[in-house]
Amino acid sequence: MAADAPSSELGVGRPTKRRPGSAVGGLPVADSRPVLDGDAVLGLRCTVCRYPVAQTGIPWCPSCYGPLEPARFDTGGTAFSSTVARIPVGTRKAPFALAYLDLDDGPRVLVHLAEPEVVPLGARLRITGMDEGDLLAEVAS
């Protein structure tokens, strides 16, 4: 939605309803992004249906309402889709690539790609680290 907005300084420096976060000059907010811990993405898994989710603090399995337990997800998986953003977002300078990565036996997570390129659907990706708090993945060799 965005592209044809005014180029003037309208809105700059005004308090807004949106919480932009400290990355773009707002107040800091709690980080809700998935976390990489060594060789695994941290999250929760349902003890009944095995539903995986890369977040914490939720009260029950959102798929079957069963109890959850802490889980570690493999860092490898396949690309559901990807794109290259050609506009700056937050602290990110263009171009930068994003992908939805379906982790093996794990959840779908949003990752940044090491190279600013679109990858084929189903491409094998592996999360190799974190960059500014974002999961960073590259095409598996």
Add this chain to the structure above:
Amino acid sequence: MIQAMLWGVGTSDYGLQPERRVEALAWTAVGEAVADAGIAVDEIDAIIVGSVFGPPGVATRVQRGIGLPGVPMWTIENACASGTSAYHEAVQTVRGGRYRCVLVLGVDQMSTLFSGAIVPEATDPEGAASLPLPGVYAMGAQRYVQEFGVTPEQLAAVAVKNKRNGLDNPRAQLRKAAPTIDEVLSSRMIADPLTFLQCCPTSDGAGALIVGGDRGNPDDLRIEASVSVSGALWDHRSKEVWGYACVARAAEQAYAEAGRTPAEMDVLEVHDAFTIGEIMTLEALGLAPLGKGAELAPSGHTARDGAQPVNPSGGLLSRGHPLGGTGPAQIAEIAWQLRGRAGARQITRHRVGMVETMGGAAAGMDGNACVVTILSTS
């Protein structure tokens, strides 16, 4: 159940209007809707407002200018579907007999809030990871390109169609000459494969609707269906692109409620925030099979003189997108079309119309909300 009817519609101009008070945009729309409905102001017995960025309290500041002290009033936030969500609640209250005449208002002023693209919400996991809204749709478009062989030219055809339609809409934001396919594709890339001219402009504007029961007025439009759904999990099990299932869920219920089929829709206003949005949405609405929606604009099927015109107003791509203000503008266009008063935009067959508004995009859900309504001449 009481038959809900659309009595009147009104809108402000849509565009960048930072010099206007946000309330003034609303007052313009409300004044036109009340006159269009032919009611006395004090016939209104409830006010439902749809707005995303408010600002908080905007409903009351609008109310101060129109009177109606003490009337029940509340504000709904359902992302881009906020305005149509407010309309849906109005329809439900009238159907159930709770109110007899409800004012619906959708309003947002984006130009005083963001100096460029909408800043992603930092409390959202994907917003915090710098996923811009065009990126959400671009990932869907990438799947359509790679899975269904959708071409850049097919994507661009949606922008060309809608921006051409918008030239005849005096209230649209973009009123310059419509671009060619080549111009759409050579505009700067925003998120591959979506170029600048495939993204709707952020905008300021307000729309108002008057919803009531059946008063025997031939100008009133029959609300055959109104469905509002929230999002469902969008995760590793989801093979469809973001948003598809949410729209399909609302559409299925709307067709059942109206007892109609997709082929019976004479005219549609749908959520074309990005070109791929119209393509994916028309599939979810049943106008084309999965993977074939990209053929509808190039074939002329959805052109204003086609079999099923889509976004004759110019859509979000031309009118602009003031979030809460979008839904009522879509409904107003369908009302003008069904009554045969759409001027240069008038389509030839106009008995049944559909509006779809999609709101997103909180991480991990297939939508924040989707509203689909079907209206017909009474």
